Amino acid sequence: MNIEKDIRFTSQLNASYGSVTLVGAGPGDPELLTIKGMRAIFEATILLVDDLVNPEILQYASPSARIIQVGKRGGCVSTPQSYIEKLMISAVAKGEKVVRLKGGDPFIFGRGGEEQEHLQALGIPVKVISGITSGLAASTALGAPLTHRDYAVGVLMITGHNKPGRNATDWAQIGKVAQDTKLTLVIYMGITGIDSIQSGLLESMSSDTPVAIVQKATLPDQRIEKCTLREMVSKIHETKMGSPSIIVIGDVLQALTQIANDSVAPAFQNIKAA
Numbered sequence: 001m002n003i004e005k006d007i008r009f010t011s012q013l014n015a016s017y018g019s020v021t022l023v024g025a026g027p028g029d030p031e032l033l034t035i036k037g038m039r040a041i042f043e044a045t046i047l048l049v050d051d052l053v054n055p056e057i058l059q060y061a062s063p064s065a066r067i068i069q070v071g072k073r074g075g076c077v078s079t080p081q082s083y084i085e086k087l088m089i090s091a092v093a094k095g096e097k098v099v100r101l102k103g104g105d106p107f108i109f110g111r112g113g114e115e116q117e118h119l120q121a122l123g124i125p126v127k128v129i130s131g132i133t134s135g136l137a138a139s140t141a142l143g144a145p146l147t148h149r150d151y152a153v154g155v156l157m158i159t160g161h162n163k164p165g166r167n168a169t170d171w172a173q174i175g176k177v178a179q180d181t182k183l184t185l186v187i188y189m190g191i192t193g194i195d196s197i198q199s200g201l202l203e204s205m206s207s208d209t210p211v212a213i214v215q216k217a218t219l220p221d222q223r224i225e226k227c228t229l230r231e232m233v234s235k236i237h238e239t240k241m242g243s244p245s246i247i248v249i250g251d252v253l254q255a256l257t258q259i260a261n262d263s264v265a266p267a268f269q270n271i272k273a274a
Helices: 003-010 036-044 054-058 081-093 112-121 134-142 169-179 194-201 232-239 252-262 265-270
Strands: 018-023 046-049 064-067 097-102 126-129 154-159 181-190 212-214 223-228 245-249
Touching: 018 112, 018 154, 036 054, 036 097, 036 126, 046 081, 054 181, 054 212, 081 097, 081 112, 112 126, 134 181, 134 212, 154 169, 169 181, 169 194, 169 232, 194 232, 194 245, 212 232, 212 252, 223 232
Parallel strands: 018 097, 018 126, 046 064, 046 097, 154 181
Antiparallel strands: 181 245, 212 223, 212 245
């Protein structure tokens, strides 16, 4: 049987077909999973789980649910996207409640858009439940804002790992846009290509621009390193920072220094007990 052809013509009319929900599992800490995401996980009969999802989140799944690991991580051997999509289609045809569980948010470098497009082309409705993306989690881990009226008016989230065959990112141009318009750069999956990222950004940004690298944000083994753009590559190599990591670049990190320097303790000296 041609499952795709069968679903394409009948799924919208046949209530016996299953459903697909793309769920963002958040950056890692299970307590950052949304209530709506938790409910979807519990109601699922089959879960297709990405590599970056914290295994502790699977405690919310029904004991009877099937859990299939479909690891996908840049720079490593990954489950083919086409195979993952076929698994979802097959499960829907059998009436399963499918949850595609992704790290962070499905629509921010999670290929959720591709999966939604493929399934909807077959007439399969797709629900999406947002998750906290790791770029925001990294900001929180740093205790630093991504926007600040004195330093940054916006945020540019960008991947450092391009689709094979696509032209390389013009990091010099990215840096110019960020500097000219006061944007904070938040780079996902940038460790592997860090040398070209740094060399490009240095063409248009000050070498003293603050940088922070956050590995495994919100997890117990989270690591943070801070440096300047000039020191970025050497810092990553010296400290052996690896994936998954978020790289935050921009003057907004000066706010972190300012916050650290401004002790709040003196403010309490003038407060008298009632």
